[in-house]
Amino acid sequence: MSFNILDAVKGFLTPDLIGKAANYLGxxxxxxxxxxxxxxxxxxxGITSKAESGGGDMVLDLARKAMDSGILGNLSNAFSTGGGGIPDSSPGLLxxxxxxxxxxxxNAIAQFAGIKGSSAASLLGSVLPLALGLxxxxxxxxxxSGSGLLSMLRxxxxxxxxxxxxxxxxxxxLGLGAAKPGAAPTAHAVHEEPKRSGSWLMPLLLGLAAVALLLYIMKGCGADHKEEAKVEAPVVAVPEPAPVTTAQPARESLKVKLADGTEINAYKGGIxxxxxxxxxxxxxxxxxDKWFDFDNINxxxxxARLTAESMAQVQNIxxxxxxxxxxxxxxxxxxxKTGDAVANKKxxxxRADAVLAAITSAGAAATQLVGAEGYGEELAKVAEEASDEDRRVDRRISVQLREK
Known part of the structure; x- marks a missing residue:
């Protein structure tokens, strides 16, 4: 019987394993x-597309690494108490x-299945390595060989x-059709959480993107919560300004030393x-009320697609x-405040879900992530008629420190 990779992966994901994952993820x-x-x-x-564009040898190398990681024998443990949710090798393979x-x-999976963005990211971080391992x-x-693997996938x-x-x-x-146009936000910090409880169920999740990010560097541990996430004004008149790279003041790089002795590259006064x-x-x-604005998330x-450059700050978090x-x-x-309020909220x-998913995929412990909530224009303070430059302070993604 010829090998069918789709059936092989599905056969590995038994009802018992799905039940464990559901229980672990809530x-x-x-x-x-x-x-x-x-x-x-x-x-x-995605694996097939990568093999077609990057070569079968590269995918074969990743497949061997996934198999050598032991995922075929340890996946069930990932969703057990203390199991960590996803294999350690997942971020690199993803x-x-x-x-x-x-x-x-x-993000797309979360919206499709009606689950949290972090749950979708954890599942993706398990399914992809499993498929590569098989x-x-x-x-x-x-x-x-690499070419033989590519031929099979095709x-x-x-x-x-x-x-x-x-x-x-x-x-x-996945490179199977025209991708949707992207978006552009940034981040600034603020201190007040709208009274609404936001469901972080999330419509879509991640983002990879690029746009001009504004940096409003706050002092100390607090400030005033503003935000950055831009939505095109529907239909008429003012089209959304193209991503503009505003001349930024020179920033001072520094090494931030963490409690475990690790040092990360950052900017003075940055998040x-x-x-x-x-x-x-x-x-x-x-x-x-303890918020910190991202200053390099775009x-x-x-x-809600994050740019590749944004991943450096995600990894720092x-x-x-x-x-x-x-x-x-x-x-x-x-x-x-520009555009439709409902669309802005969405x-x-x-975007909040996308950042949370990226943090999860990069290896953060699920127990340290409270969730993600989009507040739209609820906390925007700059008038809709103001210049785009002035309104930038209201477009952001921020981190709320709930416990320490």
């Missing part, structure tokens, strides 16, 4: 099963196949496309500098969380 079995149904063909199509599209894919095992047992591609469930809008992210200062200062109290215009295991954070997304939620 989701229903039905929702996790639906997410898996979309993730398996999506992961395999980046190798999807690059900066990880968040967008997790490919590595098959290639090793059958002496497949033969099975039509079946993978047919397996994509209706309603899962992921073709553009890492402020957040670590608060974590090290007994007088700086964590809570609902999205493609009009979307993960390093900080690992060095301060008692810290717990929440992600907030904000827009200015985009801010998607």
């Amino acid at each position: 989701e229903s079995n039905e929702s996790v099963g639906k997410a898996i149904g979309g993730l398996v063909p999506s992961a395999l199509l 980046h190798g196949i999807f690059g900066d599209k990880v968040g967008g894919i997790a 490919l590595g095992k098959h290639a090793g047992e059958n002496n497949l 033969e099975q591609k039509p079946g993978l496309l047919n397996a994509l469930p209706g309603g899962l809008n992921i073709g553009g992210l 890492e500098d402020q957040l670590v200062a608060c974590l090290n200062d007994a007088a700086c109290v964590a809570g609902r 999205f493609e215009v009009g979307s 993960v390093s900080i969380l690992k060095a301060y295991p008692k810290a717990r954070i929440k992600i907030g997304g904000y827009t200015d 985009l801010s939620q998607e």
Whole structure:
């Protein structure tokens, strides 16, 4: 019987394993099963696309690494108490196949299955390495070269496309169709959380993108909560300004030393500098009003897709969380007052979810992530008629330090 990678992966993901994952993630079995149904063909199509564009040898190397990681024997333990949720090798494998599209894919799965963005990211971080591991095992047992693996994947591609469930809008992210235009936000810090409890159920999740990010560097541990997430004004008149790279004042680079001795590259007065200062200062109290704005998180215009450059700051946040295991954070997304309020709210939620998903995929412990909430223009303070430059302070993504 010929080897079918789709059936192999599905056969590995038993109802028992799905139940463990659902329990670990705090989701229903039905929702996790639906997410898996979309993730398996999506992961395999991503692998196929990477093999077609980057070469079969590169994918074969990743497949061997996944197999050598022991995932085929240890995946069940990942969703057990103390298991960590995703294998340690996942961030590197995810980046190798999807690059900066990880968040967008997790976002689409979360919206499709009705699960949290962090849950979708954890599942993606398990399914993709599993698929690669099974490919590595098959290639090793059958002496497949990179070109042989590519040929096999191409033969099975039509079946993978047919397996994509209706309603899962992921073709553009996987290189199967035109991608949606991107969006562009940034971040600034603020201290007040709207009274509404936001569901961080999230419509879409990640983002990979680029846009002009404004830096409003706050002093100390606090400031005033503003935000950055831009939505195109619907239909008429003023089109959304193209991403502008505003001349930024020269920034002073520095090494921020963490509690575990790790040093990260950051900027003086940037989010890492402020957040670590608060974590090290007994007088700086964590809570609902303790916000810090990202100053190097950007999205493609009009979307929740993070730019590749944004991942450096995402990784810094993960390093900080690992060095301060008692810290717990929440992600907030904000827009200015231009455009439709409902659309702004939706985009801010998607962007907050995208950042949370990226942090999860980069290795943060799920227990340290409270969630993500999009506040839209609720906290915007600059008039809609103001210049785009003035309104930038209202477009941001921020971190709320809930516990330390």
